[in-house]
Amino acid sequence: MIVERKELSLAERLYLPAVVNGFSVTWRHFKRTVFEGRNAAKETSDGYYPEVPWKVERGYRGAPYLVRDQEGSTKCVSCQLCEFVCPPKAIRITPPGPDGPPADRDNAEKMPKEFEINMLRCIFCGLCQEVCPEEAIFLQKDYSLTGLSRAEMIYNKEKLLSLGGTHAGTQKWRHKLDEARAQEAFPIENRPAAH
Ligand code: SF4
Ligand code: SF4
Secondary structure, X not given: OOOOOOOOXXXXXXXXXXXXXXXXXXXXXXXXXXXXXXXXXXXOOOOOOOOOOOOOOOOOOOOEEEOEOOOOOEOOOOOOHHHHHXXXXXXXXXXXXXXXXXXXXOOXXXXXXXXXXXXXXXXXXXXXXXXXXXXXXXXXXXOOOOOOOOHHHEEOHHHHHHHHOEOOOOOHHHHHHHHHHHHXXXXXOOOOOOO
């Protein structure tokens, strides 16, 4: 189907009416602020933003950060599932390799040598949080991320851990350790031999 393109009218081709219209809106707000003492910003639902930050509701999904456990240990085990699942490829993990730093807690084989999230790419979808087997990454409440360069918007491991803080109450690996110990002591029944 071919859609006919409407010809621009003389007024549209001149652009001047659109400019005048724009200035009339500016003048209307100027008049309200200066002569009537009303502040257009205060009349919006966000009120006094950015002087008074927006109150984030419970369950809001903002920027993803890494978290530590109650003992200050890194929870991430560098499994790279989040890197694999991230739709815009915002996560880049450098595994420790054979000579890399050892995990800073018991019962963890490794931790990432480097962990970066490009916040310019991140779409706050939450898939990294969903997929993480260690509950090591959480979308938090930060919604206003700023920086003066692209490089500044790539958050490294230390920055992600310091912004993420401690996620108290969850030490999944501890439960796993208990479960593993319980399984070690679990009596093995004699099963019929497989054919
Ligand atoms: S929130 Fe989504 S886009 Fe952002 S790092 Fe996690 S998986 Fe990637
Ligand atoms: S944050 Fe979670 S999913 Fe991502 S590498 Fe670390 S342990 Fe794996």
